[in-house]
Amino acid sequence: MQTTLAKKVTIMVGTFGFLVSVLLLALQPAWAADGGGFIILQSTTSTDNSGLLKAILPKFRDKSGIEVRVVAVGTGQAIKNSTNGDGDVLLVHAKASEEKFVAEGHGVARTDVMYNDFVIVGPDADPANLKGTADVIAALQKLAAAESLFASRGDNSGTHKAEMRLWKAAGIDVAKSSGAWYRATGSGMGATLNTSVGLGAYALTDRATWLSFKNKAGHKVLVEGNPRLFNQYGIILVNPEKHPGVKAKAGQAFIDWLTGADGQAAIAAFKVDGKQLFFPNAPKNN
Template sequence: MKKTLLAFVAALLLAAPLSAGQLQAAERFITVASTTSTKNSGLLDFLLPKFQAESGIEVRVVAVGTGKALQQARDGDADVLLVHAKGREEQFVAEGYGVERFDVMYNDFVIVGPQSDPAGVAGLSDAQAALTRIAEAEATFASRGDDSGTHTKERNLWKAAGVDIQSASGGWYRETGSGMGATLNTGIGMDAYVLTDRATWIAFENKGGHEVLVEGDPQLFNQYGVILVNPDKHPHVKTELGQSFIDWLTGETGQALIAEYRLNGQQLFFPNARKGQS
């Protein structure tokens, strides 16, 4: 009888609703729409546990291409954006979907390709010249084709080089519609050239016979920005928690940790918050 009574009391306690304090603790999380590069490089896995330990705020990341991340934020499915297509980020803010944009960090893009280098681009530091050679040689090029920040950069470079990639689509120009890792795998399988952010390339393990062939062009600069989604558009946005994350990421602690993060002895991202903010 005594055991039955104890079991009954225990069941009641388990079924009891959460207290206000417990509910508040359970809701201390934010959703961040970010790029595949911040996830695939291991940076967020390095940063976020440290932020949570310090703040008590859990960060749930949805890692997709920048275009999809921007759309998720427009739809109110994220509290914070962490992406890398500055012009599109500024448009997002101008349209009222974001409160303010802040620079966070940067690295660069590179063009990788097979050691055989059929277009003869190895050693070039002019991305437009390299793409022109690839087009003239009709050498296979694998594009993400997914409206990501990397895809946006690539399209701008082709346009600047005066190459009509639409007419080449399905021929030497192949669009995967996939993230960076999947596109690299496809490109390596086809002995194709690929534009990738350097952080993902460093972290990528299946390099095969591919290597960095084109780098060092200022046009390959890759800036990341962070934006709080505007609560005027979406009242459910966790403004205070989201701003706490932004302040931490762009503050001394977050910036120092970004600089500290390395893979295979190489620094993947370079902090530059509070510089030239829009």
């Protein structure tokens, strides 16, 4: 039986299209927005990679029926995405940038949620002899004097901003040494830690990411416990007046939960290897 060319092409295209549709239908549950709805949380890799969000978000979903979809990027990127309205809630750690975000009208209000701290990690051999240096500023000055390799995020993230504040306080212009002993990776925390391990370089990281990081090789925490290393996380509802697509009600419900008794308790209960990684400190009246 002869068929026309057009029919043959239709059959060919149709068959392939059918196969694709079957595949898509099989995956339907994976991408259909469920009844309870969802919000997009623009957050940082530290909260996500450490496993914190994975541990606490199901508790919120069970209570509210709202699914929280996490986009985990650097603080700078998360703020930029939220400025474009591509998120309902912002959970990051760069207070000055967060306040600017709210002041410019992109966010409704900023609330403290929790904190942890930054640490300087480096090779066991410790060529700049930082171990035991309590003063982080002195440690950085030693590092610069020794011209030991240092891997920086270099991506405008919260950790990068904290690092730049520390260098400034130490009176060191790292831009001059960029490419020499100072290496700006321009990537996320995990990638930067991989680089520092590969290079035998020092790096500044938040403690949560470090503790859950699996490729430590010989690297160790060398500088910690200084008040300048305090790392505060804040949460902000993206302004629905600026971006009508923002799910303000569900987003606010999440913020209320996370800064309320249940959310704060959930943060405190999250541990990796028996160690608490984040310390809730939302204002009590919230």
